[in-house]
Every structure is written in C-alpha cells, then in structure tokens.
Amino acid sequence: MKSTAVVAVRGLTKSYGGRVVVDHLDLDVDAGEVVGLIGANGAGKTTAVECIQGLRRPDSGTISVLGLDPVRDAGKLRPLIGSQLQSSGLPDRLRVAEAVELFSGRRARDADLLLERFGLGHRRKYAFGTMSGGERQRLFLVLALLNQPRLVILDELTQGLDPSARREVWSAVSQLREAGTTVLLVTHELDEAEELCERVVAMRAGQVLDAGTPAELVARHASxxxxxxxxxxxxxxxxxxxxxxxxxxxxxxxxxxxxxxxxxxxxxxxxxxxxxxxxxxxxxxxxxVPDLETALLALLDSPAHHETGAA
The missing domain is CATH 3.30.70.980 (YebC, transcriptional regulation domain)
Structure with missing residues (x-):
C-alpha cells in the first residue's frame, strides 16, 4: 500500500444471486487525486464505490479508506467521507437553508461559505423542487462537503443534466480539485472524465482493463x-x-x-x-484525433480482453 493512499482496494469481489459484479478489483486513490471509474453501465463501478463507503459488504478482498475498514470502522469513517450517490434526493418542499441546517449541525458558518462558493448563496430560501438540475447537483456537493471530508465520492454526478448544467457542476468539481480534495468519480460520460480526472480506471464486468491518465489511455488504445x-x-x-x-x-x-x-x-x-x-x-x-471514448471502445473490443474473459 502506498503511504499516500486514501483508498486501497485489493481483490474486492462482490456477487448478487451468483452473478459476479465486482471481480477481484484492485484500486488505489492517492491524496489529492481526482480518479474516475469509467466503463459501460453494469461494469461494477457503483457497486465498487458502495463497498468502499461501507454501504455494501464485500464477499472477499480488503478495503482500506483513510486507514480504516469501511464495514468494521463505519462510525469513525462516516464523518471523513462526503458522497453524492445516484439515488440522492431531497423533499421538494425542503428549502436550501433547511437542508444545509439538517446536514451541517453547528457548522452554519461553514455552510454559508460553501453556498457562496458554489453559487447558491442567493438560493437559501428556495425550495429544492424549484431548483434546476445543475443547482440541485451543486447543492449535493455542498452537503457532501459540510463535514470537511478528506474523501469525496461522486456517482453519475451529471446524469440527465443539460449541457449548461453539466458545465456548472464541472466547474464546482474543478474547485474541489484545485483545493486538493481527494475525489473518486464514477461516470460513463467520458468527456466528463477527460475534463475532470487526473487518472481514470477503465472497468468491464467488474474488472480493471487499464488505468492511467486520459491521455495515456488514448495513446495506448487509439493512437x-x-x-x-x-x-x-x-x-x-x-x-x-x-x-x-x-x-x-x-x-x-x-x-x-x-x-x-x-x-x-x-x-x-x-x-x-x-x-x-x-x-x-x-x-x-x-x-x-481520437478521444477517451474512442480509446475505451477500442479497449473493450480488444480480442485480448475477450480471450482472457475480462470482457
């Protein structure tokens, strides 16, 4: 394990009903990195991050997050992680200020600063149901950061958003990167991975096919x-x-x-x-010139991965 590793996963395996969803996954995320898990739907990305957060118990393998076991040390780890998951949602009538108060406890000053930082200071009195898609996702980022987490996990952050809203959210994530926050981003939007991630891990059928910077994957698989x-x-x-x-x-x-x-x-x-x-x-x-999407398609179609069963 690297001394700078915030997340260290070794041999993670998870099955449902006899179907292997995550298959002996190895993954490292170092402090201050923005790492993207990419791949088609069903590649095992979401299940992997749910195990990393302790939301699901793996069948086998080891997981260390900030030196803690996500299942055994769940109580200690929970305040250290901020997350926005696919299922994130709030009641439509809940106002922004009420949501922040609910999640922040006594950190009211920190909450106000975060709302201003992510362009939501003027929306404090607005109900969640009246907010645009981009504003909602930026609010989820605010809520994820209220406890000053050392690791932020984002799952399909911009799914279903229009291009303008996506750019708003990308800008917010870029602020996290510039502040040195460690981020694990799950996405099947490959332009998003190219824009935000320093390193990407390509998955298929629960396995890692390749990893590196977006430019490195393009150079290796679509040169x-x-x-x-x-x-x-x-x-x-x-x-x-x-x-x-x-x-x-x-x-x-x-x-x-x-x-x-x-x-x-x-x-x-x-x-x-x-x-x-x-x-x-x-x-x-x-x-x-090819982009990350072209490289991933070439990687997934590579005969070597079909022959080894990784596909």
Missing amino acids: WATVRFALPSGRASESLDALRRLPGVADVARYGDQVTVHGERSVIAHAGAWLVSRGRIPDDLRVE
Whole structure:
C-alpha cells in the first residue's frame, strides 16, 4: 500500500444471486487525486464505490479508506467521507437553508461559505423542487462537503443534466480539485472524465482493463490521427505518392479535391510540414484525433480482453 493512499482496494469481489459484479478489483486513490471509474453501465463501478463507503459488504478482498475498514470502522469513517450517490434526493418542499441546517449541525458558518462558493448563496430560501438540475447537483456537493471530508465520492454526478448544467457542476468539481480534495468519480460520460480526472480506471464486468491518465489511455488504445485538406488536381499522383512516403502514414486516399492522410499521431506534424514546404496552407485543413471514448471502445473490443474473459 502506498503511504499516500486514501483508498486501497485489493481483490474486492462482490456477487448478487451468483452473478459476479465486482471481480477481484484492485484500486488505489492517492491524496489529492481526482480518479474516475469509467466503463459501460453494469461494469461494477457503483457497486465498487458502495463497498468502499461501507454501504455494501464485500464477499472477499480488503478495503482500506483513510486507514480504516469501511464495514468494521463505519462510525469513525462516516464523518471523513462526503458522497453524492445516484439515488440522492431531497423533499421538494425542503428549502436550501433547511437542508444545509439538517446536514451541517453547528457548522452554519461553514455552510454559508460553501453556498457562496458554489453559487447558491442567493438560493437559501428556495425550495429544492424549484431548483434546476445543475443547482440541485451543486447543492449535493455542498452537503457532501459540510463535514470537511478528506474523501469525496461522486456517482453519475451529471446524469440527465443539460449541457449548461453539466458545465456548472464541472466547474464546482474543478474547485474541489484545485483545493486538493481527494475525489473518486464514477461516470460513463467520458468527456466528463477527460475534463475532470487526473487518472481514470477503465472497468468491464467488474474488472480493471487499464488505468492511467486520459491521455495515456488514448495513446495506448487509439493512437491514430487523420489529416484532411483540399489538394489541386495538378500533379496529384506525385503528391499522393509523396504523402504515402511520410513517416507514420498508413493510408492516403483522394475523393475529388479532398485528400485524407491517416496513420500514427505523428502524421499531423509530417503532413503539416509537407504542406508548408510546398507553400500550401489549405483553408480547409482539418485534423481528427481520437478521444477517451474512442480509446475505451477500442479497449473493450480488444480480442485480448475477450480471450482472457475480462470482457
């Protein structure tokens, strides 16, 4: 176990009715990290974090959270963790100030500061049922932080929100990251993971397929790039042959005046340099690179993972 580990999971297994949901999971989350659990629905992400919080008892394996056992030391651990789960909800008539008072106890001053920090200071008298989706999720973040937790667990934080509300919540989580709060984020929204997480853990069928920064997963599982631009027809065949000889190029195709150069990520630099050397700076130059979603789909479809049973 790392000395900086806030969460250390070894061999976590959990089954329901004979179906394995989490399968010998190993996971570390270090102090100050924002780590994302990613994967399709049913990958075991939510069950894993429920075990980490002590909400479910694992069948086997060990879990240490802040040096405590989530089941045996539940009373000691509960004040140290803030969480927002998929099932989070409040009565529609409950006002923001009442919710904060209910959860904060004597920390009224801290609650006021948090409401201001997350842009809800002016909503104290508003009922929960009148708030927008983004405001509700920001309120859940406030409630999760009232006890000044050392670990915050967020599960599908922006599910069902419109793009504007999602950006509001992302901004709030970014504030946690900048403040050095340790965050374990469960999401199947991969643009969210790329935006918020320093490290992601890709899961399928309760197992870890790969882990690393979003950029590292993209580099390992979707390292290609495509460059598109218009090329005049004069001496086109010579130009295409020259492009095919560039380092890292796997394929060059022409459709009318449009040329597509596909290959390793390095083709971006080489194709650009080739164009500049010939005095051509196309106005319609487009570069396409894969994102984390593309990398995860490639990872899930990898024959190696199907063969090993990890899929």
